[in-house]
Amino acid sequence: MTMEAPDGQVNLTPGLYLVATPIGNLRDVTLRALDVLRAAALVACEDTRITRRLLDRYVIATPMKRYDDHSSDDDRQRLIDRIKAGEAVALASDAGTPMVSDPGFKLVRAAIAQGVEVVPIPGPSSVLAALCLAGLPTDRFSFGGFLPEKQVARQNALNEALRLPGTVVVFESARRLPASLADLAAIAPDRPVVVARELTKHFEEAVRGTAAELAARYHKDGPPRGEVVLVIGPPDEADPDAADMDAALRAALRDLSVKEAASAVAFMLKLPRRQVYARAVVLSKGPEGE
Structure with a gap:
């Protein structure tokens, strides 16, 4: 929990603070996130070089420690032990909200299991940003994470996603986008799709069309540059089961x-x-x- 002192400084109670960071534009960080990053005893992050850019931009000198997919059980326990000793530890992903396709899951589970308080500090999310600009139904949606690299597994994942009743958001690398769109077009050529690219950055772009149209476009043009989020519209009510x-x-x-x-x-x-x-x-x- 955060408490503001009379001098305006923020004091944090011991806990693990999940801090959402900008997905592109550094001005998208929230005031509360900055308060937590300043007041924490330590910032655990995927890549200290990336998080350093954010901290430097806002003149924050909090020490950092790398925490990524290769971190061990001992690494997690050391962070939890610091919290148990009375410190506040901030967890930040490279971009967006921790726990959404990043290595925070094991740390949060371990913290909860040991009675450590977990505090979400909400903010930027590429999933919600892509969903908002897509112009597809938002009353019901699912997030599918990253599509598998191998074609058969990817086709199977897309088949499962296309059965869901709402809009589906998935991550894909720019390099594999043409192949994934080709797989999608082979299964549901008329399904509406949006390729959201470089969200919140200078070259932000949303390319809209049917799966078949976008597959043809990226087959011709090749992979785009930058980060990609794929938004797939829901099935038409007349679609077969x-x-x-x-x-x-x-x-x-x-x-x-x-x-x-x-x-x-x-x-x-x-x-x-x-x-x-x-x-x-x-x-x-x-x-x-x-």
């Missing part, structure tokens, strides 16, 4: 080749053959393919 397609494909694959099964099910359910074939390839690999 994906479970029905899977059931039909599994039945057909018992006796037919992938190509034959896809053709038969596409004809039976009146679906685009490319969409059915992409799913048939995944199902044909068995449980490990899913």
Whole structure:
């Protein structure tokens, strides 16, 4: 918890403070986040070089310690021990909100298990920023994290995401974006998609279109530069039930080749053959393919 002293200084009670940091524009940091970063005994962060730019910008001299995916149980325990000894420790990701696709999860779980107070300091989030500018429904949405690197796993993840009733937000590297859009277009060519790039930065861009249109665009132009967030619109109410397609494909694959099964099910359910074939390839690999 934060308490303001008569002299305007902020005093922090012992705890782990999850501080959201800018995703691009350093002016997006909140006043409360700056208070916590100044008053904490230590800032644990993914990359001290990146966090140093933020601290220097606001003349904050709090010591930093690297905490990332390679940190050990001992590293986590040392941070928790400092909190138990009466200190406030701030956890900051390279960009955005801690716990959203960053290494904070294990630390927060360990802190909770040991009775340490965990305090969220909300602020910038690329997930919400992309969702807001996409112009797609926001009454229900899901976050899918990073898409898998390997094609079969990625196709399976996209198939699962496309079954969800609301808008879906996923992270993807710029380098793999053309391949992911091609996979998406093969499954649901008419689904509305937004490629949100370089959010809050000078070259911020939102490219809108159907999955097929954007797949064609990035196949021609190649990968864009910068950080990418992919926003996929919800299925149309008239879209067929994906479970029905899977059931039909599994039945057909018992006796037919992938190509034959896809053709038969596409004809039976009146679906685009490319969409059915992409799913048939995944199902044909068995449980490990899913």
